[in-house]
Amino acid sequence: MNLEQKLDKYWKYLENKHTPPKYVGKVHELQFSVLKKAVDKQDEKFLKKLIRKMYIDKEAFILKNCATKGLKKVMIDLANRFKKNKKSNFYKMYDGVPNFHRAINKVLTKKYSLYAIKHSFYFYNWNAKSKLEKNLKNGAYWHWRYVKFLAGNEKKKYENNIPSDGQIDRLQIVRYPSGGGQLRDHVDSRKNQRVVSGIVMSKRGIDYEEGGFYFNKSKDKRINLESRIDEGDAVIFYGSLVHGVEAIDPDKKLSWKSNKGRWFLGMFVNDSDHVKNRITSEDLTGSIKRKFNKH
Ligand SMILES: [Fe+2]
Numbered sequence: 569m570n571l572e573q574k575l576d577k578y579w580k581y582l583e584n585k586h587t588p589p590k591y592v593g594k595v596h597e598l599q600f601s602v603l604k605k606a607v608d609k610q611d612e613k614f615l616k617k618l619i620r621k622m623y624i625d626k627e628a629f630i631l632k633n634c635a636t637k638g639l640k641k642v643m644i645d646l647a648n649r650f651k652k653n654k655k656s657n658f659y660k661m662y663d664g665v666p667n668f669h670r671a672i673n674k675v676l677t678k679k680y681s682l683y684a685i686k687h688s689f690y691f692y693n694w695n696a697k698s699k700l701e702k703n704l705k706n707g708a709y710w711h712w713r714y715v716k717f718l719a720g721n722e723k724k725k726y727e728n729n730i731p732s733d734g735q736i737d738r739l740q741i742v743r744y745p746s747g748g749g750q751l752r753d754h755v756d757s758r759k760n761q762r763v764v765s766g767i768v769m770s771k772r773g774i775d776y777e778e779g780g781f782y783f784n785k786s787k788d789k790r791i792n793l794e795s796r797i798d799e800g801d802a803v804i805f806y807g808s809l810v811h812g813v814e815a816i817d818p819d820k821k822l823s824w825k826s827n828k829g830r831w832f833l834g835m836f837v838n839d840s841d842h843v844k845n846r847i848t849s850e851d852l853t854g855s856i857k858r859k860f861n862k863h
Contacts, residue, residue, distance in 0.1 A: 571610050571612060571615075572717055572720060572721060572722050572723075573720075574612060575612075575615055575616070575619065575717070575718070575719075575720040576720030576721070577720075578616055578619055578720070579619060579623070579719070579720045579762055580720075582619070582620070582623045582624065583623070586623065586624060588623075588758070588806065588808035589622075589623060589624075589626035589806055589808055589809055590626075590755075590784075590808060590809065590810060591626065591783070591784055591785055591786055591809070591810065592626055592627070592628050592783035592784070592785060592791065592805070592809050592810075592811075593625050593626035593627045593628075594625070594627050595627065595628045595629070595630065595783070595791070595793060595796075596627060596628075596629050596630070597629070597630045597632055597796070598629045598630070598631055598632065599631075599632050599633060600631045600632060600633050600634045600711065600714075600802070601633065603618075603631065603714055603718065604714050606618075607714050607717050607718070607723075615718060618718065619718070622763070622804075622805060622806045623806055626806075626809065627805075628783065628803060628804065628805035628809065629803070629804050629805070630793065630796055630797060630801055630802075630803055631711075631765070631801060631802040631803070631804050632798070632800075632801050633800055633801065634711040634767050634800060634801060634802040635707065635711070635767050635769065635799070635800035635833075636706070636707040636710050638703075638707075639703075639704075639707040639767075639769070639800075639833070640769045640799065640831065642700055642703045642704050642707060643704065643741045643769060643831060643833060644827060644831070645700055646689060646691075646700045646701065646704060646741060647669070647687075647689050647741055647743065647827070648827075649700065650667075650668075650669040650689050651669065651825075654668065654669060656669060656670045656671045657669070657670060658670055660841040661731050661736060661738075661838060661840040661841045661842075662731050662732075662840070662841055662842065663730055663731045663732050663842075665692060665731060666695060667689075667690060667691050667692060667695045667701070668689075668690055669687065669688065669689040669690070670687070670688055670690075671687045671824045672684055672685065672686050672687070672688060673685060677855075681848040681849055681850065681851060682751060682752070682754050682849050682850075682851050683750075683751070683752040683851055683853060683855035684750065684751040684752070684813075685744070685745070685748055685749050685750050685815075685822075686742050686743065686744050686745070686749055686750075686751065687742070687743045687745060687824060688740050688741070688742050689740065689741040689742075690738060690739070690740055691704060691705070691738070691739040691740070691741070692736065692737075692738060692739075693705060693727060693728065693737060694730060704739060704741070704833075705739070707833075708739050708767075708833060708835055709727070711765070711767065711802065711835075712737075712765065712835045715763050715765040715802075715804060715835075716761070716763075718763055718804075719761055719762040719763040720762065721761075726760070726837050731840035731841065731842050732840070732842050733840075734839065734840060734842060734843050735760050735837050735838065735839060735840065735843075736837070736838055736840050737835070737836075737837055737838075738835075738836055738837075738838050739833065739834070739835055740833070740834040740835075740836070741831070741832075741833055741834075742831070742832040742833075742834055743827065743829050743830070743831055743832075744779075744813055744816045744829050744830040744831075744832065745816065745822050745823065745824065745826070745828065745829040746776050746816055746817035746820045746822070746826070746828040746829040747816075747817060747818070747820045747821050747822025747823065747829075748815050748816065748817075748818045748822055749779075749813070749815070749816040749822075749829050749830060750779070750812070750813050750814060750815040750816065751812045751813040752812050752851060752852075752853045752855055753784060753810050753811070753812050753851070753852040753853050754810070754811070754812060754849050754850055754851050754852055754853075755807060755808050755809070755810055755811075755849065755850050755852065756807035756808075756836075756849045756850075757807060757839075757847045757848060757849055757850075758806070758807045758808060759839070759847045760837035760838070760839065761807070761836060761837040762806060762807065763804055763805070763806065763807070764803075764804065764805055764806075764807045764836075765802050765803070765804045765835060766802060766803070766832055766833060766834040766835060767800065767801070767802045767832070767833045768781065768794075768797050768798075768799065768800075768801055768802065768803070768830070768831075768832055769799055769800070769831040769832060769833060770799060770829070770830045770831045770832075771797075771798060771799050772794045772795065772797075772830075775828070775829065775830065775831070776816050776817050776828065776829050776830055777817055778814075778815070778816065778817050778818065778819075779792075779794070779813065779814040779815045779816040779817065779818070779830070780792055780793070780794025780797070780813060780814055780816070780830065781793050781794055781797065781803060781811070781812075781813055781814075782794075782811065782812060782813070782814055783805075783809055783810065783811050784809075784810040784811070790814075792814060810852060813830070816829050816830050817829070
C-alpha cells in the first residue's frame with residue numbers, strides 16, 4: 569500500500585469512529601514548505617498527526633506562503649481580460665463547458681447552494697490554452713497537489729478528468745468586492761476533497777479595511793482570522809467546519825467594475841452535472857431556499 573492509500577485509510581478509520589468536527593478548535597500557522605517536505609519525504613507520522621489534529625482536535629492551519637511569484641498579477645490580468653471580453657454568464661458542468669465569469673449579486677445568489685456576493689471567474693483544465701491560464705493552473709497546482717495528498721488522494725487525482733468522468737477540478741478566482749462582498753456560514757462537501765483549501769491574495773488594511781475569513785467557534789460566536797493571514801497564505805481544514813467570509817467593507821459602495829476588495833483563489837473538486845444528485849456545499853443560514861436551487 570502506498571502512502572496516499574495509507575492516509576486515505578486513516579481518514580476513513582477516523583471518519584467511521586467519530587462524528588465530523590463542526591466548530592473550530594485551535595488555529596495554527598504552518599509553512600507550506602514544511603507540508604511539502606513531509607509529503608516529498610513520505611513522512612507518514614507527521615502527515616497522520618496533521619490529519620488527526622484536523623479531524624479529532626478540529627484544528628485548522630494557516631498555511632504560509634502557498635502562492636508562486638506573480639500569481640496575483642496573473643489572477644487580476646485574467647479577471648480583467650474576462651470582464652473586458654465576455655459577458656457575465658453561467659454554464660453547467662457538462663463536457664465542453666468553457667471558462668466563464670459571473671458577478672453574483674443579491675438576486676443571482678439565490679440560484680446557488682451558498683449565499684455569496686462575489687465576482688467569480690471559473691477555470692477548467694481542458695481550457696488552459698492561453699499563457700495566463702497556464703500560469704494560473706501551474707501556480708494553483710504547485711500548492712493543490714500537496715493538499716490533495718494530505719486528503720488521501722494521489723497528487724494528480726482528478727486533474728485530467730472531464731465532466732462525464734463525474735468529478736472535475738475547478739479553479740475559481742474570486743473577488744469579494746468592497747461594498748459587501750461576502751460568503752455566509754456554510755460547510756463544504758467532503759466527498760471528493762476532505763481538506764478544503766484556497767489561497768488568500770489580499771491583505772486586510774491594504775486592499776480593504778473590514779471583514780474577511782472566519783470560523784464559527786460555537787453557534788453564535790465567530791473567530792475572524794484575517795489579521796493573521798498574509799497575501800499568499802491558504803487556510804486548510806476539514807470541510808465540515810462551519811466557515812465563511814464576513815462582509816468586505818460593508819459601508820462602501822459596491823462596484824463590479826473596480827478591482828477593490830479581497831481576492832482569493834479557490835480550488836475544489838466538484839461533482840459535475842453529469843452526476844445525478846450531485847453533492848454540493850451547504851448553506852447553514854437559511855438564506856437559500858434549496859428547492860429553488862438551479863445551480
Ligand atoms: Fe467553503
